[in-house]
Amino acid sequence: MTTYxxxxxxxxxxxxxxxxxxxLRERKRYYQERDKEIDFWLVKQPAFLEAPEFAEIKAKCPQPAAAMVTTDENFSHWLKLRLEFVIQGSFQAPSDSIPNPIASLTTV
Structure with missing residues (x-):
């Protein structure tokens, strides 16, 4: 399992x-300059919020929600500092309740 x-x-x-x-442009440029593979994804209406363990967090976040999901903990902290009024956390996936960490409930 991976921590997201x-x-x-x-x-x-x-x-x-x-x-x-x-x-996003700044971060993409930063990764390109360092030949680093992209490890972050913008997910509209993230499906992980439907997992039972996220019920309380989903209730706190105005809907429809969007999430930046990453495997880079430092990037997550940087985003929290940059954006301030966001909810930050982590989860392990794939799991029974979160089979796809970057799945979206939208079809578009």
Whole structure:
């Protein structure tokens, strides 16, 4: 199993109220300069929130939600500091309750 770290917020906050596209461009450029493989994913309506262990967290986050999911704990902490008003955490996957860590409930 792999540990995945997430930063969670409402889609409106993350994608409209914050300059999140700028954050993603900066991070992508940083990875390219270091020949590092991308280890982060923007997930709209993340399916992991449907796992029973996330019921309390899902209730705290305005819906529809969006999450930045990564395997890089430092990036997760950096995002939390950069964005402030987000929920941060981690989970192990794949598991019975989270078979795909970056699955989305949206079809688009």
């Amino acid at each position: 770290y997430y930063v969670l917020a409402s889609q409106k906050f993350l994608l409209e109220e914050e300059p999140f596209d700028e954050v």
